[in-house]
Amino acid sequence: EVQLVESGGGLVKPGSSLKLSCVASGFTFSSYGMHWIRQAPKKGLEWIALIYYDSSNKYYADSVKGRFTISRDNSKNTLYLEMNSLRSEDTAMYYCAKLTGSSGYWGQGVMVTVSS
């Protein structure tokens, strides 16, 4: 059974940093690209980052480019999202997701609140 478990969220002040983790199990983590997708309170889904299976390519939404960094450690089956210079508009539930052409799995999400 595919499982994705996020952690690392919390309440932080504007301008600060936070690092999210997503531990994967139930599939060969090192063979798949992975995504981070977020959802602001009462809002829709916003894709924010993708990393290839071997970290050879990384892509970001314009809204987070230059502030967020996606990375992975295949030896630990873990996906990361390092978030710097956080803004109030980054307040959201953050999901890691394994999305392919024929499947889709999402973690339970981790809440990040940016507020003074």
Added chain:
Amino acid sequence: DVVMTQTPVSLSVSLGGQVSISCRSSQSLVHNNGNTYLSWYLQKPGQSPQLLIYKVSNRFSGISDRFSGSGSGTDFTLKISRVEPDDLGVYYCGQGTQYPPTFGGGTKLELK
């Protein structure tokens, strides 16, 4: 970016009834490889999204045949028949044909 437009924003249905949700994309979702990467997700209250349909009309593992997807190019539809209480929540369409992946604004399915 490909803009995904869902209609209606909300929908009321009686248990056992049938509903349709429309999703339109601002550009064709036909990939160079011939596939159309249009998916449908359901987000139940307090939960993360779950995949229902992939590549327009393929039901994901464990998904009831009460859910069906259709469409092509830029125009897609999700139909839900014999609606059950567990079907309630927000439905999203999403495209993976063009980078970056984008999602529709959602359709909230409620009981009448």
